[in-house]
Amino acid sequence: MRKSFLFLDTIINKVDAKGRVSLPSDYRAILKDLSTEIVCYRSLSAPCIEGCTEELLDKLATDIESSMDFFSQEQDDLTNLIFGDAKRFPFDSTGRIVLSEKLLKHAQITDAAVFVGKGRKFQIWNPQNWEKEEARIRAEVLKKRPQLSVKPEGGAE
Protein backbone atom coordinates (compact mmCIF):
# COMPACT_ATOMS: atom_id res chain seq x y z
CA MET A 1 0.00 0.00 0.00
CA ARG A 2 1.32 3.40 -0.89
CA LYS A 3 1.21 6.44 1.27
CA SER A 4 -1.66 8.66 0.29
CA PHE A 5 -1.00 11.85 -1.49
CA LEU A 6 -3.41 14.64 -2.18
CA PHE A 7 -3.15 17.99 -3.89
CA LEU A 8 -4.78 20.46 -1.55
CA ASP A 9 -5.15 24.17 -0.96
CA THR A 10 -5.23 27.12 -3.32
CA ILE A 11 -2.03 29.00 -4.07
CA ILE A 12 -1.31 31.89 -6.37
CA ASN A 13 2.12 32.30 -7.96
CA LYS A 14 3.65 34.60 -10.53
CA VAL A 15 4.27 33.63 -14.11
CA ASP A 16 7.24 35.33 -15.75
CA ALA A 17 7.76 36.25 -19.37
CA LYS A 18 9.10 32.79 -20.18
CA GLY A 19 6.06 31.09 -18.71
CA ARG A 20 7.91 29.92 -15.62
CA VAL A 21 5.92 29.24 -12.45
CA SER A 22 6.87 27.82 -9.12
CA LEU A 23 4.97 24.67 -8.39
CA PRO A 24 3.66 25.13 -4.82
CA SER A 25 6.09 23.58 -2.39
CA ASP A 26 3.34 21.46 -0.88
CA TYR A 27 2.73 19.88 -4.26
CA ARG A 28 6.39 19.15 -4.64
CA ALA A 29 6.63 17.72 -1.18
CA ILE A 30 3.90 15.26 -2.03
CA LEU A 31 5.84 13.89 -4.96
CA LYS A 32 9.11 13.91 -3.08
CA ASP A 33 10.95 10.77 -4.09
CA LEU A 34 8.37 9.59 -6.54
CA SER A 35 9.08 12.08 -9.24
CA THR A 36 10.49 15.44 -10.22
CA GLU A 37 7.91 16.07 -12.85
CA ILE A 38 4.24 16.63 -13.29
CA VAL A 39 1.93 16.04 -16.23
CA CYS A 40 -0.31 18.84 -17.48
CA TYR A 41 -2.98 19.12 -20.14
CA ARG A 42 -5.81 21.41 -21.17
CA SER A 43 -8.93 20.77 -19.17
CA LEU A 44 -11.83 19.56 -21.27
CA SER A 45 -14.37 20.98 -18.89
CA ALA A 46 -13.09 24.44 -18.17
CA PRO A 47 -10.68 27.12 -19.32
CA CYS A 48 -7.91 25.89 -17.08
CA ILE A 49 -4.92 23.58 -17.01
CA GLU A 50 -5.12 20.24 -15.28
CA GLY A 51 -2.16 18.57 -13.65
CA CYS A 52 -1.51 15.14 -12.21
CA THR A 53 1.22 12.58 -11.79
CA GLU A 54 2.38 10.50 -14.69
CA GLU A 55 1.39 7.52 -12.59
CA LEU A 56 -2.25 8.49 -12.87
CA LEU A 57 -2.10 8.65 -16.64
CA ASP A 58 -0.22 5.40 -16.71
CA LYS A 59 -3.03 3.79 -14.80
CA LEU A 60 -5.41 5.11 -17.42
CA ALA A 61 -3.26 3.62 -20.17
CA THR A 62 -3.22 0.26 -18.44
CA ASP A 63 -6.97 0.28 -18.04
CA ILE A 64 -7.42 0.98 -21.72
CA GLU A 65 -4.89 -1.62 -22.67
CA SER A 66 -6.71 -4.35 -20.83
CA SER A 67 -10.29 -3.35 -21.39
CA MET A 68 -10.17 -2.76 -25.09
CA ASP A 69 -8.81 -4.79 -27.88
CA PHE A 70 -5.73 -3.60 -29.62
CA PHE A 71 -7.36 -2.26 -32.72
CA SER A 72 -10.38 -0.52 -31.38
CA GLN A 73 -10.26 3.21 -31.42
CA GLU A 74 -13.93 3.96 -31.20
CA GLN A 75 -14.50 4.44 -27.53
CA ASP A 76 -11.22 5.97 -26.55
CA ASP A 77 -11.48 9.33 -28.23
CA LEU A 78 -11.46 11.07 -24.90
CA THR A 79 -8.39 9.36 -23.55
CA ASN A 80 -6.58 9.66 -26.84
CA LEU A 81 -7.19 13.34 -26.68
CA ILE A 82 -5.65 13.50 -23.23
CA PHE A 83 -2.49 11.61 -24.17
CA GLY A 84 -1.96 13.76 -27.21
CA ASP A 85 -2.46 16.89 -25.22
CA ALA A 86 -0.62 15.96 -22.03
CA LYS A 87 3.02 16.77 -21.57
CA ARG A 88 5.59 16.16 -18.88
CA PHE A 89 6.75 19.23 -17.04
CA PRO A 90 9.88 18.55 -15.02
CA PHE A 91 10.65 21.05 -12.32
CA ASP A 92 14.17 22.21 -11.57
CA SER A 93 15.96 22.48 -8.24
CA THR A 94 14.10 25.69 -7.46
CA GLY A 95 10.79 23.98 -8.11
CA ARG A 96 9.69 25.73 -11.26
CA ILE A 97 8.08 24.43 -14.41
CA VAL A 98 7.69 26.30 -17.67
CA LEU A 99 4.21 26.02 -19.06
CA SER A 100 3.72 25.85 -22.80
CA GLU A 101 2.11 28.56 -24.86
CA LYS A 102 -0.74 26.23 -25.70
CA LEU A 103 -1.64 25.67 -22.07
CA LEU A 104 -1.24 29.29 -21.02
CA LYS A 105 -3.44 30.40 -23.87
CA HIS A 106 -6.16 27.91 -23.08
CA ALA A 107 -6.26 29.03 -19.47
CA GLN A 108 -5.82 32.70 -20.38
CA ILE A 109 -2.90 32.91 -18.01
CA THR A 110 -0.47 35.76 -18.43
CA ASP A 111 1.34 36.95 -15.34
CA ALA A 112 -0.18 34.95 -12.48
CA ALA A 113 -1.55 31.48 -11.94
CA VAL A 114 -3.73 29.94 -9.26
CA PHE A 115 -3.09 26.36 -8.25
CA VAL A 116 -6.22 24.63 -6.97
CA GLY A 117 -5.95 21.25 -5.28
CA LYS A 118 -8.37 18.59 -6.53
CA GLY A 119 -7.17 15.52 -4.71
CA ARG A 120 -5.35 13.29 -7.17
CA LYS A 121 -5.30 16.15 -9.63
CA PHE A 122 -4.98 19.88 -9.48
CA GLN A 123 -5.96 22.75 -11.71
CA ILE A 124 -4.20 25.91 -12.75
CA TRP A 125 -6.35 28.98 -13.37
CA ASN A 126 -6.19 32.55 -14.41
CA PRO A 127 -6.83 34.34 -11.06
CA GLN A 128 -9.88 36.27 -12.25
CA ASN A 129 -11.40 33.23 -13.90
CA TRP A 130 -10.88 31.19 -10.78
CA GLU A 131 -12.58 33.80 -8.66
CA LYS A 132 -15.65 33.58 -10.84
CA GLU A 133 -15.51 29.81 -11.01
CA GLU A 134 -15.26 29.45 -7.27
CA ALA A 135 -18.25 31.73 -6.78
CA ARG A 136 -20.18 29.69 -9.29
CA ILE A 137 -19.32 26.43 -7.59
CA ARG A 138 -20.25 27.76 -4.16
CA ALA A 139 -23.58 29.00 -5.44
CA GLU A 140 -24.21 25.67 -7.12
CA VAL A 141 -23.44 23.69 -4.01
CA LEU A 142 -25.52 25.92 -1.75
CA LYS A 143 -28.45 25.64 -4.09
CA LYS A 144 -28.34 21.88 -3.84
CA ARG A 145 -27.52 21.70 -0.15
CA PRO A 146 -28.93 24.79 1.56
CA GLN A 147 -28.11 23.48 5.01
CA LEU A 148 -24.48 24.12 4.26
CA SER A 149 -25.17 27.83 4.18
CA VAL A 150 -25.50 27.89 7.94
CA LYS A 151 -22.20 29.31 9.06
CA PRO A 152 -20.79 29.53 12.58
CA GLU A 153 -20.02 33.20 12.13
CA GLY A 154 -19.58 35.97 9.59
CA GLY A 155 -19.75 35.00 5.95
CA ALA A 156 -17.38 35.52 3.08
CA GLU A 157 -17.61 39.20 2.24
Next chain:
Amino acid sequence: MRKSFLFLDTIINKVDAKGRVSLPSDYRAILKDLSTEIVCYRSLSAPCIEGCTEELLDKLATDIESSMDFFSQEQDDLTNLIFGDAKRFPFDSTGRIVLSEKLLKHAQITDAAVFVGKGRKFQIWNPQNWEKEEARIRAEVLKKRPQLSVKPEGGAE
Protein backbone atom coordinates in the same frame (compact mmCIF):
# COMPACT_ATOMS: atom_id res chain seq x y z
CA MET B 1 6.74 -3.80 -11.88
CA ARG B 2 8.25 -1.78 -14.65
CA LYS B 3 8.57 1.94 -14.69
CA SER B 4 5.78 3.53 -16.61
CA PHE B 5 6.29 4.73 -20.09
CA LEU B 6 3.84 6.80 -22.04
CA PHE B 7 3.91 8.48 -25.38
CA LEU B 8 2.50 11.94 -24.79
CA ASP B 9 2.18 15.35 -26.36
CA THR B 10 1.91 16.41 -29.98
CA ILE B 11 5.07 17.36 -31.82
CA ILE B 12 5.63 18.46 -35.38
CA ASN B 13 8.95 17.69 -37.07
CA LYS B 14 10.29 18.12 -40.55
CA VAL B 15 10.77 15.33 -43.02
CA ASP B 16 13.71 15.92 -45.33
CA ALA B 17 14.23 14.78 -48.90
CA LYS B 18 15.66 11.47 -47.73
CA GLY B 19 12.58 10.74 -45.67
CA ARG B 20 14.38 11.37 -42.41
CA VAL B 21 12.46 12.52 -39.32
CA SER B 22 13.61 13.14 -35.80
CA LEU B 23 11.76 10.99 -33.35
CA PRO B 24 10.78 13.42 -30.56
CA SER B 25 13.37 13.31 -27.82
CA ASP B 26 10.70 12.52 -25.25
CA TYR B 27 9.80 9.41 -27.17
CA ARG B 28 13.41 8.36 -27.33
CA ALA B 29 13.84 9.01 -23.65
CA ILE B 30 11.05 6.59 -22.92
CA LEU B 31 12.91 3.77 -24.61
CA LYS B 32 16.18 4.76 -23.01
CA ASP B 33 18.15 1.59 -22.43
CA LEU B 34 15.45 -0.72 -23.64
CA SER B 35 15.92 -0.17 -27.30
CA THR B 36 17.18 2.05 -30.10
CA GLU B 37 14.36 1.22 -32.40
CA ILE B 38 10.66 1.65 -32.77
CA VAL B 39 8.05 -0.40 -34.58
CA CYS B 40 5.77 1.25 -37.11
CA TYR B 41 2.90 0.08 -39.28
CA ARG B 42 0.03 1.54 -41.26
CA SER B 43 -2.93 2.35 -39.07
CA LEU B 44 -5.95 0.24 -39.90
CA SER B 45 -8.38 2.89 -38.78
CA ALA B 46 -6.97 6.14 -40.09
CA PRO B 47 -4.67 7.60 -42.72
CA CYS B 48 -1.73 7.70 -40.37
CA ILE B 49 1.24 5.68 -39.19
CA GLU B 50 1.16 3.97 -35.85
CA GLY B 51 4.21 3.37 -33.75
CA CYS B 52 4.93 1.47 -30.57
CA THR B 53 7.60 -0.53 -28.84
CA GLU B 54 8.32 -4.02 -29.99
CA GLU B 55 7.42 -5.01 -26.47
CA LEU B 56 3.81 -3.98 -27.02
CA LEU B 57 3.48 -6.09 -30.14
CA ASP B 58 5.00 -8.95 -28.21
CA LYS B 59 2.36 -8.52 -25.57
CA LEU B 60 -0.29 -8.56 -28.27
CA ALA B 61 1.11 -11.82 -29.58
CA THR B 62 1.03 -13.31 -26.11
CA ASP B 63 -2.52 -12.20 -25.50
CA ILE B 64 -3.69 -13.79 -28.72
CA GLU B 65 -1.75 -16.92 -27.95
CA SER B 66 -3.45 -17.42 -24.60
CA SER B 67 -6.84 -16.18 -25.67
CA MET B 68 -9.75 -18.59 -25.77
CA ASP B 69 -10.97 -16.48 -28.58
CA PHE B 70 -8.86 -18.11 -31.25
CA PHE B 71 -11.88 -18.77 -33.37
CA SER B 72 -12.29 -15.14 -34.16
CA GLN B 73 -11.45 -14.95 -37.81
CA GLU B 74 -11.66 -11.21 -37.74
CA GLN B 75 -9.11 -10.77 -34.99
CA ASP B 76 -6.89 -13.29 -36.68
CA ASP B 77 -6.97 -11.37 -39.92
CA LEU B 78 -6.27 -8.13 -38.16
CA THR B 79 -3.27 -9.41 -36.30
CA ASN B 80 -1.87 -10.93 -39.43
CA LEU B 81 -2.14 -7.58 -41.09
CA ILE B 82 -0.33 -5.84 -38.27
CA PHE B 83 2.51 -8.28 -37.91
CA GLY B 84 2.90 -8.48 -41.64
CA ASP B 85 2.94 -4.74 -42.02
CA ALA B 86 4.99 -3.76 -39.00
CA LYS B 87 8.66 -3.04 -39.37
CA ARG B 88 11.45 -2.04 -37.00
CA PHE B 89 12.83 1.43 -37.50
CA PRO B 90 16.15 1.97 -35.76
CA PHE B 91 17.11 5.54 -35.01
CA ASP B 92 20.65 6.84 -35.32
CA SER B 93 22.76 8.76 -32.83
CA THR B 94 20.93 11.98 -33.67
CA GLY B 95 17.59 10.31 -33.10
CA ARG B 96 16.26 10.11 -36.62
CA ILE B 97 14.42 7.37 -38.38
CA VAL B 98 13.80 6.90 -42.09
CA LEU B 99 10.21 6.07 -42.79
CA SER B 100 9.41 3.83 -45.72
CA GLU B 101 7.66 4.99 -48.86
CA LYS B 102 4.75 2.72 -48.05
CA LEU B 103 4.13 4.37 -44.69
CA LEU B 104 4.64 7.91 -45.90
CA LYS B 105 2.24 7.34 -48.75
CA HIS B 106 -0.43 5.87 -46.50
CA ALA B 107 -0.24 8.87 -44.21
CA GLN B 108 0.18 11.33 -47.08
CA ILE B 109 3.27 12.72 -45.41
CA THR B 110 5.66 14.74 -47.50
CA ASP B 111 7.69 17.42 -45.76
CA ALA B 112 6.36 17.46 -42.20
CA ALA B 113 5.07 14.93 -39.71
CA VAL B 114 3.06 15.29 -36.54
CA PHE B 115 3.75 12.87 -33.70
CA VAL B 116 0.71 12.35 -31.50
CA GLY B 117 1.01 10.53 -28.18
CA LYS B 118 -1.58 7.83 -27.56
CA GLY B 119 -0.31 6.34 -24.35
CA ARG B 120 1.30 3.01 -25.12
CA LYS B 121 1.28 3.90 -28.79
CA PHE B 122 1.72 6.99 -30.89
CA GLN B 123 0.61 8.09 -34.31
CA ILE B 124 2.30 10.00 -37.09
CA TRP B 125 0.12 12.27 -39.20
CA ASN B 126 0.22 14.65 -42.09
CA PRO B 127 -0.15 18.03 -40.32
CA GLN B 128 -3.28 19.10 -42.17
CA ASN B 129 -4.91 15.74 -41.72
CA TRP B 130 -4.16 15.76 -38.02
CA GLU B 131 -5.65 19.20 -37.63
CA LYS B 132 -8.90 17.91 -39.07
CA GLU B 133 -8.77 14.71 -37.07
CA GLU B 134 -8.22 16.53 -33.81
CA ALA B 135 -11.17 18.77 -34.49
CA ARG B 136 -13.27 15.71 -35.22
CA ILE B 137 -12.25 14.01 -31.99
CA ARG B 138 -12.89 17.12 -29.91
CA ALA B 139 -16.34 17.48 -31.42
CA GLU B 140 -17.02 13.82 -30.80
CA VAL B 141 -15.98 14.03 -27.18
CA LEU B 142 -18.09 17.08 -26.51
CA LYS B 143 -21.07 15.40 -28.14
CA LYS B 144 -20.73 12.35 -25.94
CA ARG B 145 -20.08 14.30 -22.78
CA PRO B 146 -22.03 17.51 -23.14
CA GLN B 147 -21.68 18.35 -19.48
CA LEU B 148 -18.02 18.94 -20.07
CA SER B 149 -18.76 21.83 -22.33
CA VAL B 150 -20.36 23.83 -19.56
CA LYS B 151 -18.28 26.92 -19.05
CA PRO B 152 -18.20 29.30 -16.10
CA GLU B 153 -20.15 31.94 -17.97
CA GLY B 154 -21.76 30.62 -21.12
CA GLY B 155 -24.52 28.34 -19.87
CA ALA B 156 -25.59 24.99 -21.13
CA GLU B 157 -29.02 25.42 -22.56
Next chain:
DNA sequence: CTCTGACTTATGGTATATCATGGGATTTTA
Protein backbone atom coordinates in the same frame (compact mmCIF):
# COMPACT_ATOMS: atom_id res chain seq x y z
C1' DC C 1 5.65 39.73 24.30
C1' DT C 2 9.09 41.33 21.03
C1' DC C 3 13.15 41.15 18.62
C1' DT C 4 16.44 38.53 16.05
C1' DG C 5 18.40 35.09 13.29
C1' DA C 6 18.13 30.74 10.63
C1' DC C 7 15.67 28.56 7.14
C1' DT C 8 12.52 27.81 3.35
C1' DT C 9 10.37 29.49 -0.72
C1' DA C 10 9.59 32.46 -4.69
C1' DT C 11 11.50 34.92 -8.46
C1' DG C 12 14.78 37.39 -11.76
C1' DG C 13 18.75 36.76 -14.45
C1' DT C 14 22.20 34.20 -16.93
C1' DA C 15 25.13 30.31 -18.49
C1' DT C 16 24.89 25.80 -20.26
C1' DA C 17 23.27 21.72 -22.50
C1' DT C 18 20.18 19.59 -25.65
C1' DC C 19 17.72 18.98 -29.77
C1' DA C 20 16.25 19.35 -34.56
C1' DT C 21 18.08 19.73 -38.93
C1' DG C 22 21.21 20.47 -43.01
C1' DG C 23 25.14 18.76 -45.30
C1' DG C 24 28.49 15.56 -46.40
C1' DA C 25 31.22 11.14 -45.92
C1' DT C 26 31.14 6.28 -45.80
C1' DT C 27 29.28 1.84 -46.38
C1' DT C 28 26.11 -1.41 -48.52
C1' DT C 29 23.50 -3.42 -52.27
C1' DA C 30 22.15 -4.53 -56.76
Next chain:
DNA sequence: TAAAATCCCATGATATACCATAAGTCAGAG
Protein backbone atom coordinates in the same frame (compact mmCIF):
# COMPACT_ATOMS: atom_id res chain seq x y z
C1' DT D 1 30.42 0.78 -60.44
C1' DA D 2 26.25 3.41 -59.75
C1' DA D 3 22.58 4.11 -56.65
C1' DA D 4 20.82 3.96 -52.32
C1' DA D 5 20.84 3.59 -47.59
C1' DT D 6 23.30 4.59 -43.27
C1' DC D 7 26.29 7.11 -40.31
C1' DC D 8 28.73 11.15 -38.54
C1' DC D 9 29.70 16.06 -37.87
C1' DA D 10 28.44 21.12 -37.63
C1' DT D 11 25.32 24.73 -36.31
C1' DG D 12 21.63 27.67 -34.74
C1' DA D 13 17.73 27.83 -31.98
C1' DT D 14 15.54 26.54 -27.95
C1' DA D 15 14.95 24.75 -23.54
C1' DT D 16 17.00 23.57 -19.24
C1' DA D 17 20.01 23.95 -15.12
C1' DC D 18 22.23 26.84 -12.08
C1' DC D 19 23.23 31.04 -9.20
C1' DA D 20 21.85 35.13 -6.57
C1' DT D 21 18.70 37.85 -4.28
C1' DA D 22 14.52 38.96 -1.94
C1' DA D 23 10.70 37.97 0.74
C1' DG D 24 8.32 35.53 3.91
C1' DT D 25 8.00 31.97 7.96
C1' DC D 26 9.12 29.96 12.14
C1' DA D 27 11.70 29.21 16.50
C1' DG D 28 14.09 30.54 20.25
C1' DA D 29 16.30 33.95 23.20
C1' DG D 30 16.10 37.84 25.86
